[in-house]
Amino acid sequence: MPPQPPTCSVEFRARYAETDQMGIIYHANYLPWCEIGRTDLIRRLWRSYADLEARGVLLAVTEATLRYHASAKYDDLIRVVTTLEQVRSRGVVFTYEILRVDGEATKRLATARTELISIDRGGTPVRLPPEVMAAFRGSE
Amino acid sequence: MPPQPPTCSVEFRARYAETDQMGIIYHANYLPWCEIGRTDLIRRLWRSYADLEARGVLLAVTEATLRYHASAKYDDLIRVVTTLEQVRSRGVVFTYEILRVDGEATKRLATARTELISIDRGGTPVRLPPEVMAAFRGSE
Amino acid sequence: MPPQPPTCSVEFRARYAETDQMGIIYHANYLPWCEIGRTDLIRRLWRSYADLEARGVLLAVTEATLRYHASAKYDDLIRVVTTLEQVRSRGVVFTYEILRVDGEATKRLATARTELISIDRGGTPVRLPPEVMAAFRGSE
Amino acid sequence: MPPQPPTCSVEFRARYAETDQMGIIYHANYLPWCEIGRTDLIRRLWRSYADLEARGVLLAVTEATLRYHASAKYDDLIRVVTTLEQVRSRGVVFTYEILRVDGEATKRLATARTELISIDRGGTPVRLPPEVMAAFRGSE
Numbered sequence: 166m167p168p169q170p171p172t173c174s175v176e177f178r179a180r181y182a183e184t185d186q187m188g189i190i191y192h193a194n195y196l197p198w199c200e201i202g203r204t205d206l207i208r209r210l211w212r213s214y215a216d217l218e219a220r221g222v223l224l225a226v227t228e229a230t231l232r233y234h235a236s237a238k239y240d241d242l243i244r245v246v247t248t249l250e251q252v253r254s255r256g257v258v259f260t261y262e263i264l265r266v267d268g269e270a271t272k273r274l275a276t277a278r279t280e281l282i283s284i285d286r287g288g289t290p291v292r293l294p295p296e297v298m299a300a301f302r303g304s305e
Numbered sequence: 306m307p308p309q310p311p312t313c314s315v316e317f318r319a320r321y322a323e324t325d326q327m328g329i330i331y332h333a334n335y336l337p338w339c340e341i342g343r344t345d346l347i348r349r350l351w352r353s354y355a356d357l358e359a360r361g362v363l364l365a366v367t368e369a370t371l372r373y374h375a376s377a378k379y380d381d382l383i384r385v386v387t388t389l390e391q392v393r394s395r396g397v398v399f400t401y402e403i404l405r406v407d408g409e410a411t412k413r414l415a416t417a418r419t420e421l422i423s424i425d426r427g428g429t430p431v432r433l434p435p436e437v438m439a440a441f442r443g444s445e
Numbered sequence: 446m447p448p449q450p451p452t453c454s455v456e457f458r459a460r461y462a463e464t465d466q467m468g469i470i471y472h473a474n475y476l477p478w479c480e481i482g483r484t485d486l487i488r489r490l491w492r493s494y495a496d497l498e499a500r501g502v503l504l505a506v507t508e509a510t511l512r513y514h515a516s517a518k519y520d521d522l523i524r525v526v527t528t529l530e531q532v533r534s535r536g537v538v539f540t541y542e543i544l545r546v547d548g549e550a551t552k553r554l555a556t557a558r559t560e561l562i563s564i565d566r567g568g569t570p571v572r573l574p575p576e577v578m579a580a581f582r583g584s585e
Numbered sequence: 586m587p588p589q590p591p592t593c594s595v596e597f598r599a600r601y602a603e604t605d606q607m608g609i610i611y612h613a614n615y616l617p618w619c620e621i622g623r624t625d626l627i628r629r630l631w632r633s634y635a636d637l638e639a640r641g642v643l644l645a646v647t648e649a650t651l652r653y654h655a656s657a658k659y660d661d662l663i664r665v666v667t668t669l670e671q672v673r674s675r676g677v678v679f680t681y682e683i684l685r686v687d688g689e690a691t692k693r694l695a696t697a698r699t700e701l702i703s704i705d706r707g708g709t710p711v712r713l714p715p716e717v718m719a720a721f722r723g724s725e
Contacts, residue, residue, distance in 0.1 A: 182477035196333035322617035473616035
């Protein structure tokens with residue numbers, strides 16, 4: 166039986182600043198929400214992503230796909246469930262499920278997927294540090 | 306020979322507010338750039354998108370895909386080339402090419418695609434007004 | 446002895462999306478942080494600000510002042526202490542202290558003040574509902 | 586007679602991404618608009634602000650005041666009139682008038698003022714390069 170990919174769940178409220186005149190959360194703001202999710206997962210698997218940048222390794226998004234199923238509204242309690250789908254020597258793939266939480270019930274608002282490449286400060290692709298690879302894979 | 310889908314090109318400078326601590330334009334900010342592109346194309350084909358909303362018809366993004374090829378920097382001159390790929394009775398598909406302009410030369414930074422559905426203020430899918438359909442298709 | 450004005454404290458982490466290429470949180474992003482603070486205080490004193498908008502009463506910012514003392518960084522734990530300084534029939538004044546939290550220690554990053562006016566959906570100034578006034582003042 | 590402080594005017598359209606569910610431009614988004622204004626004025630007086638950062642001198646906002654008189658809407662043609670009010674050895678003060686342009690007519694939407702301090706990459710206050718001071722003052 167294959168091991169489960171590492172996953173985590175984070176919750177926060179949709180901000181007024183994130184709405185648009187359609188009366189819903191502006192579609193681009195789901196990408197920062199995905200980032201909150203993967204930031205949280207990286208912290209749980211290893212350490213803060215800030216520590217990775219302090220070592221000169223940056224994770225840059227090279228591809229993003231978003232599917233919007235229902236709209237989020239101001240003050241909604243949002244849950245982002247993030248999964249680390251793939252770990253490669255020079256990059257990672259995360260998927261996301263974005264939900265609205267109403268007490269016990271949840272409603273799926275969006276699903277997303279991002280590919281990230283590891284680069285140095287100059288933008289050159291570099292290998293993920295072995296210790297980071299191990300931490301990311303250890304939970305797989 | 307099939308007619309060319311309608312396309313247009315708009316230019317602006319990348320804002321400091323759009324950068325992140327990687328020293329480049331934050332990846333989510335390409336979605337508002339796509340929106341600037343399609344806003345401009347809609348205005349050229351028909352009228353302002355604001356007029357469409359004034360009639361109670363909203364275009365909501367249901368799917369977005371972005372591929373990042375090179376990074377944009379603060380103060381770069383950005384060109385968004387937008388194409389109206391498909392016109393359906395209840396939605397439209399746009400594609401985008403995002404370029405950096407350096408005098409005569411250009412560099413491709415990103416490509417994107419968004420699907421939009423036409424809805425009323427309550428979120429129910431509705432048909433695009435015939436006059437809008439005609440304007441969108443008339444140029445195809 | 447004059448009663449203490451109502452105050453509350455909310456914490457969250459600074460987002461990567463909120464940084465700029467100076468490597469710090471972009472200065473405009475403190476205004477949404479203030480909004481998170483007053484949203485929280487309104488909820489504690491009365492109900493969700495969303496309920497106020499549902500009644501057709503909106504609070505629009507008419508004046509904002511920000512003083513930046515030290516910079517916030519990505520992933521900092523931020524605390525916003527919000528105080529409802531004044532309640533008038535057609536508006537309210539909030540002040541904010543924005544701090545970084547490091548374990549037991551805190552560092553003051555910024556102070557801010559916003560004046561808000563109560564308007565209807567058409568933008569006309571209106572009185573705050575008596576029940577809201579009472580809730581806002583009841584704690585004073 | 587005192588010389589006129591240097592001023593410039595820049596125009597652009599309000600973006601959909603900048604609206605909120607009040608149906609107007611979100612108040613925090615006026616700060617990036619001010620930044621567009623001073624970026625443009627710096628370029629006219631000297632060179633791109635990016636060149637200043639390339640020399641290791643950054644201009645960080647230490648104080649911002651905004652007064653909102655009327656609301657901006659999506660697709661409004663916005664004009665920012667920026668004035669360099671003060672040039673000091675370690676900082677500058679800009680003021681802004683933000684207008685909506687309707688053909689020949691204009692409507693004042695907001696006024697703002699920002700104080701900026703010149704710092705190095707480590708955050709230490711530094712003197713503005715003499716050549717920059719001269720360019721900023723030469724037009725006064």
